[in-house]
Amino acid sequence: MHIAIIGNGITGVSAAIRLRQLKPDWKITMISGESDYHYSRPALMYIFMGHMRYKDTKPYENSFWSRNDIDLVRGWVTEIDVGSKRLIMHKRDPIYYDKLLIATGSKSNKFGWPGQDLIGVQGLYDLMDLRDLSENSEGVKNAVVVGGGLIGIELGEMLHSRGIHVTFLVREKSYWDNVLPGEESSMINRIIKRENMELLLETELKEILDDGHGRVSGVITNKDERIDCGIVGLTAGVSPNIDLVKGSSIPSGRGILVDSGLRTQIEDIYSAGDCAEIVTEGEGRNLIQQVWYTGKMQGKVVGETMAEMDSVYDPGIWYNSAKFLNLEYQTYGQVNNAQGLLSIPDEKNVYWEHGNHLHSLRLVHNGSEVLGVNVMGLRYSHKVCESWIRDRRSPEYVLDNLSQANFDPEFFRKYESEIVGRLREQII
Amino acid sequence: MIDSKVLDYDYDEEQVGFKEPPKAETKPLTLFEKLSLGLVGVGVLLFIILLFNTPLRGTWSGFFLAYGPLVIGGALYFWLSYKDTEPGIKNDGNFFRNITSRGYLAWIAGIFMTGFYVVLYWWPQYLEGGIRILDPHSQLISGAPANQWFLYGFIYTIAVLVFGIRMLMKYRGNRYQQIRTMSVMTVQLGFAFLLPNILKLFSQPEFYFSYFWPLKYDYLFPSSISYFTSSSAGLGLFFVFWGLVMTFVAVPVLTYFFGKRWYCSWVCGCGGLAETMGDPWRQLSDKSVRAWKIERWMIHSVLVFIVIVTAALWINSFTEGRVLGSFSGPAAKWYGFLIGAIFSGVVGVGFYPLMGSRVWCRFGCPLAAALGIFQRYFSRFRITTNGGQCMSCGNCSTYCEMGIDVRAYAQQGKNIIRSSCVGCGVCSAVCPRGVLKLENGKTYGDRFEGSARPIQAFIDSMKHVP
Ligand SMILES: Cc1cc2nc3c(=O)[nH]c(=O)nc-3n(C[C@H](O)[C@H](O)[C@H](O)COP(=O)(O)OP(=O)(O)OC[C@H]3O[C@@H](n4cnc5c(N)ncnc54)[C@H](O)[C@@H]3O)c2cc1C
Numbered sequence: 001m002h003i004a005i006i007g008n009g010i011t012g013v014s015a016a017i018r019l020r021q022l023k024p025d026w027k028i029t030m031i032s033g034e035s036d037y038h039y040s041r042p043a044l045m046y047i048f049m050g051h052m053r054y055k056d057t058k059p060y061e062n063s064f065w066s067r068n069d070i071d072l073v074r075g076w077v078t079e080i081d082v083g084s085k086r087l088i089m090h091k092r093d094p095i096y097y098d099k100l101l102i103a104t105g106s107k108s109n110k111f112g113w114p115g116q117d118l119i120g121v122q123g124l125y126d127l128m129d130l131r132d133l134s135e136n137s138e139g140v141k142n143a144v145v146v147g148g149g150l151i152g153i154e155l156g157e158m159l160h161s162r163g164i165h166v167t168f169l170v171r172e173k174s175y176w177d178n179v180l181p182g183e184e185s186s187m188i189n190r191i192i193k194r195e196n197m198e199l200l201l202e203t204e205l206k207e208i209l210d211d212g213h214g215r216v217s218g219v220i221t222n223k224d225e226r227i228d229c230g231i232v233g234l235t236a237g238v239s240p241n242i243d244l245v246k247g248s249s250i251p252s253g254r255g256i257l258v259d260s261g262l263r264t265q266i267e268d269i270y271s272a273g274d275c276a277e278i279v280t281e282g283e284g285r286n287l288i289q290q291v292w293y294t295g296k297m298q299g300k301v302v303g304e305t306m307a308e309m310d311s312v313y314d315p316g317i318w319y320n321s322a323k324f325l326n327l328e329y330q331t332y333g334q335v336n337n338a339q340g341l342l343s344i345p346d347e348k349n350v351y352w353e354h355g356n357h358l359h360s361l362r363l364v365h366n367g368s369e370v371l372g373v374n375v376m377g378l379r380y381s382h383k384v385c386e387s388w389i390r391d392r393r394s395p396e397y398v399l400d401n402l403s404q405a406n407f408d409p410e411f412f413r414k415y416e417s418e419i420v421g422r423l424r425e426q427i428i
Numbered sequence: 429m430i431d432s433k434v435l436d437y438d439y440d441e442e443q444v445g446f447k448e449p450p451k452a453e454t455k456p457l458t459l460f461e462k463l464s465l466g467l468v469g470v471g472v473l474l475f476i477i478l479l480f481n482t483p484l485r486g487t488w489s490g491f492f493l494a495y496g497p498l499v500i501g502g503a504l505y506f507w508l509s510y511k512d513t514e515p516g517i518k519n520d521g522n523f524f525r526n527i528t529s530r531g532y533l534a535w536i537a538g539i540f541m542t543g544f545y546v547v548l549y550w551w552p553q554y555l556e557g558g559i560r561i562l563d564p565h566s567q568l569i570s571g572a573p574a575n576q577w578f579l580y581g582f583i584y585t586i587a588v589l590v591f592g593i594r595m596l597m598k599y600r601g602n603r604y605q606q607i608r609t610m611s612v613m614t615v616q617l618g619f620a621f622l623l624p625n626i627l628k629l630f631s632q633p634e635f636y637f638s639y640f641w642p643l644k645y646d647y648l649f650p651s652s653i654s655y656f657t658s659s660s661a662g663l664g665l666f667f668v669f670w671g672l673v674m675t676f677v678a679v680p681v682l683t684y685f686f687g688k689r690w691y692c693s694w695v696c697g698c699g700g701l702a703e704t705m706g707d708p709w710r711q712l713s714d715k716s717v718r719a720w721k722i723e724r725w726m727i728h729s730v731l732v733f734i735v736i737v738t739a740a741l742w743i744n745s746f747t748e749g750r751v752l753g754s755f756s757g758p759a760a761k762w763y764g765f766l767i768g769a770i771f772s773g774v775v776g777v778g779f780y781p782l783m784g785s786r787v788w789c790r791f792g793c794p795l796a797a798a799l800g801i802f803q804r805y806f807s808r809f810r811i812t813t814n815g816g817q818c819m820s821c822g823n824c825s826t827y828c829e830m831g832i833d834v835r836a837y838a839q840q841g842k843n844i845i846r847s848s849c850v851g852c853g854v855c856s857a858v859c860p861r862g863v864l865k866l867e868n869g870k871t872y873g874d875r876f877e878g879s880a881r882p883i884q885a886f887i888d889s890m891k892h893v894p
Pocket residue numbers: 006007008009010011012031032033034035041042043044045075076077078103104105106124125126151154241244272273274275290291292293295320321322430819
């Protein structure tokens with residue numbers, strides 16, 4: 001049995017490792033055009049900022065792959081020949097497979113802005129972008145980052161660390177408030193300004209200007225303001241990378257369509273991770289999840305289904321974390337964004353923020369059960385927060401036991417008694 | 429269809445890697461930063477002048493001129509350069525800066541420091557000038573003129589204090605780091621420098637409360653014990669008692685409750701220097717599995733070696749030289765030369781800029797080996813990981829000075845229970861996703877599978893020597 005995996009990101013790797021555990025004698029080939037070995041995509045920024053070298057971002061030593069008998073192929077797949085079960089490769093011989101996993105990840109969104117293909121205009125997704133960014137920032141003093149989000153703030157921080165002045169163009173009223181509630185989002189606005197970066201809210205990109213030699217020289221906003229810059233970072237989200245399957249017999253929507261066992265409708269072809277769109281039976285919306293841990297979980301499940309087990313992907317209770325400059329953020333369960341606040345039935349929010357605007361905690365509940373937790377500038381335990389939500393604990397219970405969830409390092413100032421006092425007033 | 433630009437991409441990230449990106453503008457130094465650096469420059473000049481036999485050498489004025497501007501300038505510079513920054517992780521450019529990424533400056537610094545140790549140990553007469561500068565200070569606190577060891581202790585302490593200020597400022601947002609740094613600064617100044625010298629002032633044996641066997645290997649040698657007990661009855665006996673208590677009671681008991689960090693990153697002078705002056709180089713430790721294997725063989729061999737040497741000396745002393753007489757003496761000398769001098773000093777500190785700050789602690793220290801065995805099998809200490817939050821970025825492993833691949837555990841959601849972990853807490857500090865937490869649990873039994881039966885776990889680990 002020969003398994004081919006397209007993509008050596010966290011999804012492909014998790015599937016390969018799981019398959020190897022389950023099937024010691026199957027042949028596994030993992031293909032990627034981006035890098036010889038798996039590296040951590042979220043660590044891209046640290047290479048650019050000099051915190052780590054590229055090799056430090058590889059989660060496994062190079063010898064891990066040969067020791068586990070997983071063959072690695074560096075190259076681009078240009079076409080999947082479903083009929084004869086082979087992958088057409090760019091400048092290489094085709095690869096034949098018995099079962100195929102497509103884990104091709106995402107691509108940065110481009111919305112057809114005039115000038116978006118000029119030199120100096122780029123997203124931040126892969127090593128190619130990292131190399132481009134280094135080249136593009138030669139001699140550049142000002143940069144514009146379009147679209148406020150997790151990758152946008154990372155790109156801003158990267159450029160800032162090289163002494164490049166950064167201006168964010170953000171469509172929303174406040175940074176990332178299409179995901180965060182207003183208060184948390186304002187905290188981010190504040191720290192961006194504290195680092196002397198420019199934040200233009202409710203501002204959109206209208207046009208990217210050419211310097212006459214095919215390089216970017218500035219942008220025009222929807223308010224017809226002109227901003228001179230040598231780099232335009234496009235970080236207005238990512239979409240599933242379905243370039244390979246578009247126009248093939250493998251059905252796709254926004255992503256590659258799969259069932260809850262991560263099988264496509266074509267026999268022996270599977271898909272998981274950022275590029276997959278899980279079709280949910282009944283009324284619910286299809287599920288596209290584009291974060292690290294879901295890729296890891298989906299990779300494990302698809303490894304099992306490829307090994308003929310009856311596994312089903314259960315997304316579980318949502319969680320995530322990020323860091324905005326120096327501000328850490330963690331979230332568990334359901335928390336609505338600024339616009340959608342109070343759209344969960346009976347939704348109530350209680351919120352505490354420290355006077356220095358560097359620490360906050362939010363509990364979302366419906367009177368009897370806690371539904372979500374947001375913390376900024378505090379570390380909270382995944383296990384504890386998840387158990388509150390899973391066990392449908394009451395807000396009172398959570399407040400009584402709040403300090404159990406604190407995961408800050410020893411000797412850090414504890415705010416729990418202040419938080420509990422403040423939130424109790426709001427709950428009554 | 430795949431984009432043609434994508435198809436053309438075949439960059440060799442393995443061999444070529446990613447070079448330092450261009451820098452638009454380097455933050456100009458402020459006036460005060462310039463002045464503090466100027467002070468350091470003046471200090472270097474004054475120091476060199478005072479090395480020669482000027483009339484000021486050997487006076488208090490000479491002492492303050494030689495060290496005052498250097499110390500004040502250095503401390504001031506560190507304070508100024510961090511004081512207006514936001515609290516947070518400050519590792520920007522570590523792998524681009526020449527001195528912190530094994531560039532030629534690092535080689536110069538490494539050779540300079542290694543050379544200093546060689547001269548200090550074997551040709552101290554060439555340090556005469558530097559020693560004489562310290563005479564008034566030495567007279568004041570120890571009642572005798574300075575010698576090479578006073579010079580060493582003094583410079584060592586100054587380094588811990590000045591770089592300690594850097595550490596306190598760099599980790600402004602992290603109270604664990606700050607309190608720990610204050611602890612190593614205090615212990616170095618008080619227990620490893622002032623107190624031993626003051627003891628001499630009162631004609632007592634020079635005694636270091638913060639060092640004990642097997643790191644301070646001669647403290648349990650028969651010769652030291654008889655020296656202490658004979659030289660000053662009451663206090664000498666107390667020193668012997670203290671040394672025994674530290675080695676045989678404090679090591680197991682405190683390590684049981686807090687892990688080896690109570691000593692290695694809070695008290696020990698070697699750790700103190702590594703955690704202050706060594707901090708800029710912590711990322712250079714080797715994380716490979718190969719290095720881990722070498723480490724285990726080396727450090728445990730050193731422990732076995734010193735145990736055998738000590739035992740032999742005692743057998744020799746009880747049998748009045750009839751048994752092991754010709755072995756024990758030379759063995760102790762060789763240990764002192766190879767491990768005590770070359771390894772802990774020359775290599776251990778001299779190689780900071782090339783191999784990271786904990787070469788000695790990781791590969792050579794017999795006390796670290798002993799503490800490590802307790803920590804691994806019989807301690808409440810553990811580093812816990814926060815569920816599924818790890819995204820395998822590698823900051824923790826990169827900044828672990830002990831070369832532990834922290835990420836390998838964190839990405840599987842496993843506790844990190846490693847004998848070499850000194851509990852510095854930097855992995856937890858640099859983690860951008862809040863994944864790691866150093867903790868003393870309520871028991872030793874819930875840390876890893878099988879940890880409830882430590883002896884069995886120890887025996888099992890001996891069976892699978894890789
Ligand atoms: C800058 C940045 C920061 C991020 N930070 C976080 C974070 O902090 N937390 C978090 O949860 N998530 C984060 N993410 C998202 C996370 O990285 C992704 O969800 C995750 O990497 C997806 O994994 P994957 O394996 O599905 O796809 P990918 O990692 O994208 O891997 C797909 C691989 O397939 C290769 N490939 C695609 N097409 C072909 C082809 N035709 N032939 C050969 N190879 C091909 C690609 O080159 C790529 O290497 C971040 C993403 C970015 C870009």
